[in-house]
Amino acid sequence: MPVNLQAPVPEQLHPVAGVRLGIAEAGVRKAHRKDLVVIELAEGSAVAGVFTQNRYCAAPVQVCREHLAVGTAVRALVINTGNANAGTGADGLARARRTAAALAAQVGVQPQQVLPFSTGVIMETLPVERIEAGLPAALADLSATNWGRAAEGIMTTDTLPKAASRQVQIGGKTVTVTGISKGAGMIRPNMATMLGFVATDAVIAPALLQPLVKAAADASFNRITIDGDTSTNDSFVLIATRQAGHAEITALDSAEGQALQAAVFAVAQQLAQAIVRDGEGATKFITVQIEGGRTEAECQLAAYAIAHSPLVKTAFFASDPNLGRILAAVGYAGIADLDQTRIEMFLDDVHVVTQGGRNPAYREEDGQRVMKQAEITVRVHLGRGAASATVWTCDLSHDYVSINADYRS
Amino acid sequence: MPVNLQAPVPEQLHPVAGVRLGIAEAGVRKAHRKDLVVIELAEGSAVAGVFTQNRYCAAPVQVCREHLAVGTAVRALVINTGNANAGTGADGLARARRTAAALAAQVGVQPQQVLPFSTGVIMETLPVERIEAGLPAALADLSATNWGRAAEGIMTTDTLPKAASRQVQIGGKTVTVTGISKGAGMIRPNMATMLGFVATDAVIAPALLQPLVKAAADASFNRITIDGDTSTNDSFVLIATRQAGHAEITALDSAEGQALQAAVFAVAQQLAQAIVRDGEGATKFITVQIEGGRTEAECQLAAYAIAHSPLVKTAFFASDPNLGRILAAVGYAGIADLDQTRIEMFLDDVHVVTQGGRNPAYREEDGQRVMKQAEITVRVHLGRGAASATVWTCDLSHDYVSINADYRS
Known part of the structure; x- marks a missing residue:
């Protein structure tokens, strides 16, 4: 699909x-x-x-x-x-x-x-x-x-x-x-x-x-x-x-x-x-955009941590705005001195996270609306500098498992 | 399960x-x-x-x-x-x-x-x-x-x-x-x-x-x-x-x-x-054992590359000895000067890869027999030194996707 x-x-x-x-x-x-x-x-x-x-x-x-x-x-x-x-x-x-x-x-x-x-x-x-x-x-x-x-x-x-x-x-x-x-x-x-x-x-x-x-x-x-x-x-x-x-x-x-x-x-x-x-089993096309990093390399670390996380990818598959999983991925991406209180996160136009925590103005139904789309941009601002990086990925679905469990047979 | x-x-x-x-x-x-x-x-x-x-x-x-x-x-x-x-x-x-x-x-x-x-x-x-x-x-x-x-x-x-x-x-x-x-x-x-x-x-x-x-x-x-x-x-x-x-x-x-x-x-x-x-959706318990590395750190790199690869994990789920996926993971693990011609690989007692290529004595049915077990040890010898590392992981199944696509609901 x-x-x-x-x-x-x-x-x-x-x-x-x-x-x-x-x-x-x-x-x-x-x-x-x-x-x-x-x-x-x-x-x-x-x-x-x-x-x-x-x-x-x-x-x-x-x-x-x-x-x-x-x-x-x-x-x-x-x-x-x-x-x-x-x-x-x-x-x-x-x-x-x-x-x-x-x-x-x-x-x-x-x-x-x-x-x-x-x-x-x-x-x-x-x-x-x-x-x-x-x-x-x-x-x-x-x-x-x-x-x-x-x-x-x-x-x-x-x-x-x-x-x-x-x-x-x-x-x-x-x-x-x-x-x-x-x-x-x-x-x-x-x-x-x-x-x-x-x-x-x-x-x-x-x-x-x-x-x-x-x-x-x-x-x-x-x-x-x-x-x-x-x-x-x-x-x-x-x-x-x-x-x-x-x-x-x-x-x-x-x-x-x-x-x-x-x-x-x-x-x-x-x-x-x-x-x-056309990713195996893909149902969503996700653009992961990291901004405000000190270097492009650290922006890439964060972008790939999000793009590779099976938990993030299954949440996209489910259209579930379980967005803490994205924060967790940013946190373990390997940016040693990242200050979580400076993180801002957007899902398309929806401002989800501010100063590292849930944006008081964020409403679950707004996140839900974006998550249901076939194309979604996740934008995370690290609040550390002017570098940025973009990575494109897809979700992780049942079909990915089926395709790869059956590939040779 | x-x-x-x-x-x-x-x-x-x-x-x-x-x-x-x-x-x-x-x-x-x-x-x-x-x-x-x-x-x-x-x-x-x-x-x-x-x-x-x-x-x-x-x-x-x-x-x-x-x-x-x-x-x-x-x-x-x-x-x-x-x-x-x-x-x-x-x-x-x-x-x-x-x-x-x-x-x-x-x-x-x-x-x-x-x-x-x-x-x-x-x-x-x-x-x-x-x-x-x-x-x-x-x-x-x-x-x-x-x-x-x-x-x-x-x-x-x-x-x-x-x-x-x-x-x-x-x-x-x-x-x-x-x-x-x-x-x-x-x-x-x-x-x-x-x-x-x-x-x-x-x-x-x-x-x-x-x-x-x-x-x-x-x-x-x-x-x-x-x-x-x-x-x-x-x-x-x-x-x-x-x-x-x-x-x-x-x-x-x-x-x-x-x-x-x-x-x-x-x-x-x-x-x-x-x-x-008890891993989410797990049907197999996998021990990944890397030997013959120069340092424990590089053995861990290879072990985690295998243990994190969705392709390897779905092959375990399918009981499919699609073992080239394990070699590919070793190859991209980040060991910069790895010589593929020195790699040996075993699946429990079955000698699958020798000198980096398929062991001529390896028979698909032997790999198949091991892959069907609930507990499997993958052993890779890097041929570079005396260090080793072990990591335990499980397979990636449909149930993992289901559990994480439904977790909050």
């Missing part, structure tokens, strides 16, 4: 010059399921990515890091669902390399020019021969207008595909930013999330791509949580085909750089929020 | 010379419910406590800290359920003080000689007049054999009372250690848990009581988690009435000190584990 999320309309997903996508049914785990996606990039494209900080990172993540470190021009990405190829040791690493090599051979590039991605069950052997067998069909399907179908092709427990697109004028040219993402559980990206792919035809200096993807991740995928579980496979990749025809962007803080960054942030945030809206 | 937990048998709860307990129905939140407990201590008793590290600590916790800091001899404790008196600001503090003063007046001691405790809903006004009105009945009920009824009197969402008792020979005398605890949700004590009370008649130098209660908490209540939510009211109190008649214990590392410590640890661990066994 996704929260205010619709399937993307294919016609509104603008093609990015230099990017073609192909989808196939490879039967990685189950038959008759789009589970293999190839993204082909034109010569001259630049690619940067950020990956999970989970020390148990998956084999394909390790191969991606290696290939990006080599510095060769990436020409293709291959993504399978149904199997994460994580917790699979040296054999898993060999299978990830074999996947990249197989696609490289079929498109006529070096293995280092291919990035492999996997998502699905952890600790099972990747059936690489099925992926190899599926590649010709995916390549035959390549098209610039396949963004919507590719979004479907990377889904696992997602109930809807996730895609976003923006166009912006830079140097008199129309620049496109289009992306897809997936994910609904094991979501607390610590660097980026499994999986986000955003492409633009902007002409940007390749050296700027890595700072841009990092900044975009920090403003989007690194600000969402569903269950606090950081995946082994989180990957967020930004592609610039550099075909839009305007003068090269050589600084992110130039007017053109800022215009591009705004478009990339908007696409990344929409994709990240789509993951929360 | 508590996991292998029976109600304590009153006759097996040995009275502690110098301690009497009285229980009453004060109607704090609901009528016809034992919700008020008074514990009276004989002159010469020593008391030490550890309290929640939640910065949003409740008013009674603040009052307890003040009264213990004054150093006056504590002569009585008063505990109410139904209302936590947390998130209640200056008014809540005044009401906690008034509770202590009311009991002090009725037993003829100074207010500073009374410790107040509250547990229940957060952010609601404590009906102190109902507690005052209930005190005479609680005092009329005082008896040395009331430990079992007092355990019932401090329950909230607990389904069973929790009590434990041990006797040990010290200096030719029988020394008794008896205690009670409560708690089923908002359980991730960061210092001690809401609420644990352990009393002994051991003759122990009062200065040793604080290090002993701290050590006991670290070996028991500070090693359990149900939902990762650290309560605003956690309190663990150790009382020594010093009436057992043996020579005074003046060092914890003496033979007598070690004998007493072992008995206190045993009672505290049984009480702490009882809280997990």
Whole structure:
């Protein structure tokens, strides 16, 4: 039951010059399921990515890091669902390399020019021969207008595909930013999330791509949580085909750089929020906004304490303004010298807590009214400084338990 | 549905010379419910406590800290359920003080000689007049054999009372250690848990009581988690009435000190584990044992990452050996230079992971067999050193969601 999320309309997903996508049914785990996606990039494209900080990172993540470190021009990405190829040791690493090599051979590039991605069950052997067998069909399907179908092709427990697109004028040219993402559980990206792919035809200096993807991740995928579980496979990749025809962007803080960054942030945030809206079992979309902190880091501590608390999340599920649970989470967030008498709390427009205690003017029915909404903003003011942080999350429902108790069966 | 937990048998709860307990129905939140407990201590008793590290600590916790800091001899404790008196600001503090003063007046001691405790809903006004009105009945009920009824009197969402008792020979005398605890949700004590009370008649130098209660908490209540939510009211109190008649214990590392410590640890661990066994919605009791770490702190990081992961906890609920979720949790626990190729994992006697990958000898049916048990030990070897840590937790079930979505209604 996704929260205010619709399937993307294919016609509104603008093609990015230099990017073609192909989808196939490879039967990685189950038959008759789009589970293999190839993204082909034109010569001259630049690619940067950020990956999970989970020390148990998956084999394909390790191969991606290696290939990006080599510095060769990436020409293709291959993504399978149904199997994460994580917790699979040296054999898993060999299978990830074999996947990249197989696609490289079929498109006529070096293995280092291919990035492999996997998502699905952890600790099972990747059936690489099925992926190899599926590649010709995916390549035959390549098209610039396949963004919507590719979004479907990377889904696992997602109930809807996730895609976003923006166009912006830079140097008199129309620049496109289009992306897809997936994910609904094991979501607390610590660097980026499994999986986000955003492409633009902007002409940007390749050296700027890595700072841009990092900044975009920090403003989007690194600000969402569903269950606090950081995946082994989180990957967020930004592609610039550099075909839009305007003068090269050589600084992110130039007017053109800022215009591009705004478009990339908007696409990344929409994709990240789509993951929360489609969170496993989600019935509410919650924005947690912490203000008045000394540092952004301590605001994040408080925001994540609220966003991860099973007690807070079940109260949202129940539409129960049991707001003391939010205060308790702020209290144990790890801000050592927090003064509870300075805390103010708002639920949307309702002023619930003042000077650390219940606001005398607060009426339960006002809290109840807000809690019944599908979208709720919790705003906590720490009264210590000027820093702030925002995190997006969802509630914890019976369906979350059902989905994760049944996932493999 | 508590996991292998029976109600304590009153006759097996040995009275502690110098301690009497009285229980009453004060109607704090609901009528016809034992919700008020008074514990009276004989002159010469020593008391030490550890309290929640939640910065949003409740008013009674603040009052307890003040009264213990004054150093006056504590002569009585008063505990109410139904209302936590947390998130209640200056008014809540005044009401906690008034509770202590009311009991002090009725037993003829100074207010500073009374410790107040509250547990229940957060952010609601404590009906102190109902507690005052209930005190005479609680005092009329005082008896040395009331430990079992007092355990019932401090329950909230607990389904069973929790009590434990041990006797040990010290200096030719029988020394008794008896205690009670409560708690089923908002359980991730960061210092001690809401609420644990352990009393002994051991003759122990009062200065040793604080290090002993701290050590006991670290070996028991500070090693359990149900939902990762650290309560605003956690309190663990150790009382020594010093009436057992043996020579005074003046060092914890003496033979007598070690004998007493072992008995206190045993009672505290049984009480702490009882809280997990009665965890909200619990169907499994899980021991998470991390070995081979460089430091105890990093072992705890890994243990809590596993014990808090909703994905791991739902897999236990489903009896599904989806063990990659445990590896993922170890990976994101925050051990910066963890080498995944050195990880070994066991589920009871079943060797699941070797060198970071699936053990070739592992068979799914063996994992399945263990996962179906009501008590499971997860053992992870990090391959980095000789430190270890153990944490006790339970699974995450539909009933946890139901209980916490309905708690206030």
